[in-house]
Amino acid sequence: MKPLHCFTTAMLDETGRNANLDRLVASLRDARGEGGPISLYLLLQNAKGEVGHDLSDPFIALDAAPEKMSLSKARNRLLAQHLAAVDDEDIVAFPDDDAWYPPGFVAHLRALFEERPTLDFYFCHYASEPDAAQSSRSVEPDVGQVLRFASSNTIFARGGAVRAVGGFDEDLGVGAPLGGGEDTDFALRLRAASREVLGAQQCLVGHRDRQNEHRSRYYRGSLAAISRNTNREASLYFQLARKIGVGGFYVLKGEHSLKTWVATTAEALKAPRAKAPDAE
Numbered sequence: 001m002k003p004l005h006c007f008t009t010a011m012l013d014e015t016g017r018n019a020n021l022d023r024l025v026a027s028l029r030d031a032r033g034e035g036g037p038i039s040l041y042l043l044l045q046n047a048k049g050e051v052g053h054d055l056s057d058p059f060i061a062l063d064a065a066p067e068k069m070s071l072s073k074a075r076n077r078l079l080a081q082h083l084a085a086v087d088d089e090d091i092v093a094f095p096d097d098d099a100w101y102p103p104g105f106v107a108h109l110r111a112l113f114e115e116r117p118t119l120d121f122y123f124c125h126y127a128s129e130p131d132a133a134q135s136s137r138s139v140e141p142d143v144g145q146v147l148r149f150a151s152s153n154t155i156f157a158r159g160g161a162v163r164a165v166g167g168f169d170e171d172l173g174v175g176a177p178l179g180g181g182e183d184t185d186f187a188l189r190l191r192a193a194s195r196e197v198l199g200a201q202q203c204l205v206g207h208r209d210r211q212n213e214h215r216s217r218y219y220r221g222s223l224a225a226i227s228r229n230t231n232r233e234a235s236l237y238f239q240l241a242r243k244i245g246v247g248g249f250y251v252l253k254g255e256h257s258l259k260t261w262v263a264t265t266a267e268a269l270k271a272p273r274a275k276a277p278d279a280e
Contacts, residue, residue: 001036002110003090005159007082009043009074010097017052018044020098025055027206031106032059038106041082043074070175071152072168072182079167088160094183099126099153100206108133109156112198120161120194123150123187127203141199143191143235147226149199150187153207157190164193169228172221180218181225188229188236189274216255219247220264227268231275240268 006028010018025040032038040060044051047064055062061082069077075094086092091113095101113119123146124136141149157165165186173182191197223243230236244265250256256264 002113003037003039003087004031004093004106004109005082005086005090006038006040006093006095007075007078008040008095008097009045009071009078011068012044012046012048012051014048015052016047016050018097021053023100024095024097025053025057025060027100027102028059029057030103031101034104034107036106036110039082039085041078043078045069045074068175070170070173072170072173072176075182076167076170079162083159083163086159086162088158088163090159092157092159092162094152094155095205096153096207098207102130102133102204102206105130105133105204108136108204112138113156113158116196116198118195119198120158121187121190121197122156122199123154124200124204125149125202126151126153126205126207128206128209130204130206131202133204136200136202136204138198138200141197143188143233144239145199146187146191146197147184147239150183152183152186154205155183155187155190157194161190161193165189169225172225176221178221178224181221181223184222185225185228188225188232192229192232216250219243219250219256220267223247223264223268224271227271227273229274231273 010021012018028038028040038059042060042062044064045068048066112122168182169185170176172178172185226236226240226243230240247261251258251261
């Protein structure tokens with residue numbers, strides 16, 4: 001069975017606890033009981049004293065930092081420490097501390113990667129009440145589906161593809177200058193580096209449901225991520241125009257000011273683009 005390697009960071013409160021982390025760890029323990037190796041590379045941020053969790057399991061490689069850092073920087077720190085231990089054919093995931101894997105999901109994931117030797121990138125939807133993995137159906141997604149549904153919680157890739165992508169953009173993500181979009185950027189680069197991409201149309205990973213009140217918070221980073229990757233495929237120019245239109249909708253709804261929307265759009269359009277695939 002293919003090993004699953006999970007790269008996760010968690011922010012501790014002043015008591016050294018994180019209310020959601022225990023659920024994620026418990027789901028991984030249960031998945032290990034179903035068979036197959038799992039590793040959790042875990043970086044605890046704001047770890048200024050004792051950690052109020054039982055994290056002594058042999059499958060957990062624990063790191064701690066007294067400071068807080070962005071999601072992208074934390075994930076890159078973990079990748080720098082542990083990606084060398086991941087074989088090219090292994091499966092890599094980036095679950096948030098408030099995500100979890102329902103019973104049977106990891107077995108489904110392993111079977112999918114075993115059955116399709118060229119599959120490098122797989123994603124699904126998430127929900128607070130996830131569907132049974134056995135009922136899922138996967139399709140070859142277009143780039144719009146990748147943008148809408150491939151989140152850090154639902155991205156699964158072979159180790160070789162993750163190595164080719166080279167980590168997260170530290171300008172993007174919660175706690176970074178642009179405040180979001182790091183998983184969008186990573187997914188687009190992963191799509192470009194993959195031999196085969198599949199997306200499941202069901203919610204197979206556990207996580208709180210999407211919240212509309214958070215949508216405008218990550219707009220700036222998401223727009224920048226799309227703009228930076230437009231040279232990878234022509235359809236991303238349409239997705240960029242669509243995203244700019246979404247920003248205009250936020251203005252009409254009072255979630256952004258007109259000044260913010262104009263400045264954010266100008267900033268994204270001036271961002272350096274990825275090299276086109278056929279460029280020398």
